[in-house]
Amino acid sequence: MSKRVRTAVFPAGGLGTRFLPATKVIPKEMLALVDKPIIQYGVEEAVASGIEHVIFVTGRGKGAMEDHFDVSFELDATLERKGKRELLEISRKVSSLARVSYVRQKEPMGLGHAVLCAKQLVGDEPFAVILPDDVIDAPRPCIAQMMDVYNERQASVLATMTIEGPSISAYGVLAGAQDATNERLYDCTGMVEKPKFEEAPSKQAIIGRYILTPGIFETLERTGFGAGGELQLTDGILALLATEKVYGYTFEGRRFDAGDKFGMLQATVEFALKREEFGERFRAYLRNLPI
Numbered sequence: 001m002s003k004r005v006r007t008a009v010f011p012a013g014g015l016g017t018r019f020l021p022a023t024k025v026i027p028k029e030m031l032a033l034v035d036k037p038i039i040q041y042g043v044e045e046a047v048a049s050g051i052e053h054v055i056f057v058t059g060r061g062k063g064a065m066e067d068h069f070d071v072s073f074e075l076d077a078t079l080e081r082k083g084k085r086e087l088l089e090i091s092r093k094v095s096s097l098a099r100v101s102y103v104r105q106k107e108p109m110g111l112g113h114a115v116l117c118a119k120q121l122v123g124d125e126p127f128a129v130i131l132p133d134d135v136i137d138a139p140r141p142c143i144a145q146m147m148d149v150y151n152e153r154q155a156s157v158l159a160t161m162t163i164e165g166p167s168i169s170a171y172g173v174l175a176g177a178q179d180a181t182n183e184r185l186y187d188c189t190g191m192v193e194k195p196k197f198e199e200a201p202s203k204q205a206i207i208g209r210y211i212l213t214p215g216i217f218e219t220l221e222r223t224g225f226g227a228g229g230e231l232q233l234t235d236g237i238l239a240l241l242a243t244e245k246v247y248g249y250t251f252e253g254r255r256f257d258a259g260d261k262f263g264m265l266q267a268t269v270e271f272a273l274k275r276e277e278f279g280e281r282f283r284a285y286l287r288n289l290p291i
């Protein structure tokens with residue numbers, strides 16, 4: 001297994017209920033963070049990491065995502081006619097980011113099921129999984145950091161972040177020992193979904209970035225539908241541990257849960273503050289709020 005990671009799977013078949021009513025008609029992945037749909041941040045991260053092929057696992061009502069990454073002939077022609085070069089660049093860039101494929105998940109039957117839907121398109125090679133609602137701000141793209149680990153260890157890698165205190169209970173938590181040579185690396189021995197604080201096996205919360213070997217497809221196929229009638233990715237990875245090494249990697253950077261209203265607010269403020277065009281104005285505006 002020395003193949004390069006060339007493909008990224010974006011599971012986007014979920015219903016986005018935490019963001020209702022905005023997501024009744026608009027896919028969660030298309031909600032704008034400042035001025036870009038959240039899924040575009042993930043695709044740009046993948047492309048900046050060297051990913052060549054992007055696979056979207058979509059479902060009913062996700063058509064806007066397909067249109068977003070396609071050429072918009074009318075829009076581009078109008079911008080060209082009006083001489084709006086910069087806006088034309090922005091529009092064209094989206095459709096030329098990467099080779100894109102789509103596969104439908106007929107019903108949201110869990111993250112593991114969504115990943116399994118991409119099996120034929122991925123083929124027999126390692127691949128990345130990017131959960132679009134986890135938006136990451138990092139000095140080096142998170143997936144690129146994880147590829148370094150994959151290339152060195154030739155095994156699946158789960159991105160984690162360190163959580164101090166009881167809020168660890170909101171996450172899937174990694175069990176395993178820290179690597180002797182790299183303090184960001186953990187030799188994964190298990191995972192516990194939303195443990196009580198006292199029972200959490202570590203401070204390493206698993207976030208929405210994975211590099212997986214194709215062995216995951218076989219273990220997912222063998223794994224039954226668990227809690228709530230869903231096929232969980234976690235169960236597939238736990239089964240993979242029986243035959244392969246899996247590593248946890250504390251990525252460098254910050255993760256925002258943009259699929260959650262509060263997380264989206266945090267991301268909006270922080271990403272807006274970084275923008276050259278209006279960051280300073282926005283900072284002054286926030287400073288003057290009577291809070």
Ligand code: UTP
Pocket residue numbers: 011012013014015016017018019028057105107108109110111113114131132133259
């Ligand atoms: P989430 O649980 O965060 O997304 O799944 P959700 O189900 O859309 O949102 P809520 O909880 O109802 O608000 C993480 C990612 O996995 C995808 C989702 O689209 C999201 O990007 N997913 C989840 C699927 O593709 N298929 C599923 O069956 C479940």
